[in-house]
Amino acid sequence: MRKTIFCLLVFCLILTGCQGKSDEPGVIARVNGQPVYLAQLEYQYDLNHEGSEDFVPSVEQVREEYRHILNDLIIQKLVMQELMERGIPVTSQDVKNAENTVREDYPDGAFEQTLIEEYINIDDWREQLRNQLGMDKFFKQVLRPEIKIDYKEAEEYYRKHLSDFYVPAGSRLLVVSGPSRDRVSHAVDSLMKGESPKIVASKLKQVRVRETWIRDGQYPTEWENEIHDLKVGEASQIMVKDRSVICLILKEKKEATLLTPSQAYPTVEKVLLDKKLDSAFNSWLTSKLKVSDIKISEHLLEKHTEKNVAKKKPSETVSE
Missing domain, CATH: 1.10.4030.10 (Porin chaperone SurA, peptide-binding domain)
Structure with missing residues (x-):
């Protein structure tokens, strides 16, 4: 715009x-x-x-x-x-x-x-x-x-951009890292008992807990074997690399899927709305400039x- x-x-x-x-x-x-x-x-x-x-x-x-x-x-x-x-x-x-x-x-x-x-x-x-x-x-x-968005517009956009609504297989992980095995292990135990990542990180100095989504085939090499056999809710073995101690907790695992039209609609609506807003704004500005x-x-x-x-x-x- x-x-x-x-x-x-x-x-x-x-x-x-x-x-x-x-x-x-x-x-x-x-x-x-x-x-x-x-x-x-x-x-x-x-x-x-x-x-x-x-x-x-x-x-x-x-x-x-x-x-x-x-x-x-x-x-x-x-x-x-x-x-x-x-x-x-x-x-x-x-x-x-x-x-x-x-x-x-x-x-x-x-x-x-x-x-x-x-x-x-x-x-x-x-x-x-x-x-x-x-x-x-x-x-x-x-x-x-x-601005109005007709459902036929949404359907047409969905059909023409199917690849945009393909969700590849992947995993949602909690990555727990810290300076020592004891601290990371303590953090993992607390997380497995249901404590929130924010609370765990605030209690344990120098321990970081972050959530990440990684597509299959894009895991760091050292994580591949640890993640492969994990079930949802389980934690990996503790890994040590470059003076950093890391443990992974598998929160969710998804197979590749194509979003249905109803699942994709919020995204389609936003794309169409943004385009129409840009067009409406440019049209308004063009008219405004002529009389300003x-x-x-x-x-x-x-x-x-x-x-x-x-x-x-x-x-x-x-x-x-």
Whole structure:
């Protein structure tokens, strides 16, 4: 979807990009009169490159990425304006509720400390959160109610993509690993008695318990013999490799099978829904761009775009 949208916006830029002096410091675009600020671009750019301090991009690379980020910001602005026109804007309470949900994953004070350590301004973070909520609301409350999926469409998709619904044979395993036989053995005993992997791992220091699904024929060589004769609920012998002690517990074993149409329907529905949502969004955006007044700083336009703009009637000035 992004490629299509970006092409649409390039067309929009050719029509509405402008040159000249700025009318307000820090404004790099206007969407139906509403400003988009350079600070928003810089914030998103910094987020995209968090942890890549050693990377030194060229001026053109930065300019290109700024154009893509601006693309997203303009789309978000159009979406927020549409929600406002429909009387279903993202409210301050919506943002507060979403923020509280995020904060629940952090101990007291840790959320603010994390933002400080990552040099993230809380107001910029909240603005991004508001935009994300806006996009979610637009898809769920504006586009989704208009989309219908006929059962015949689902059946046709299922028939044409049968290979996508073939589930190969394999096993679901608990992999218990630790620094010593005693600890791993203790963990396995607890798991076999019904304790949850999370509780077992919390009780026993340096012991890890993870669940994995492995297709037949893709087991590590050293696991093959141990798994081959295991029955569901049984544990393998303890194995030692590279100073790590491992034991496997077989939780489930499945033969190869083809999902029935009813079993595959949730997946088919999601695929068809995603395609129709993309199409509906692109259609909405195409129409919106035709009636929107979008002006963008010349420094973010392609050179050929600037030439095309110069041939057209000059438009109102926008800041650089």
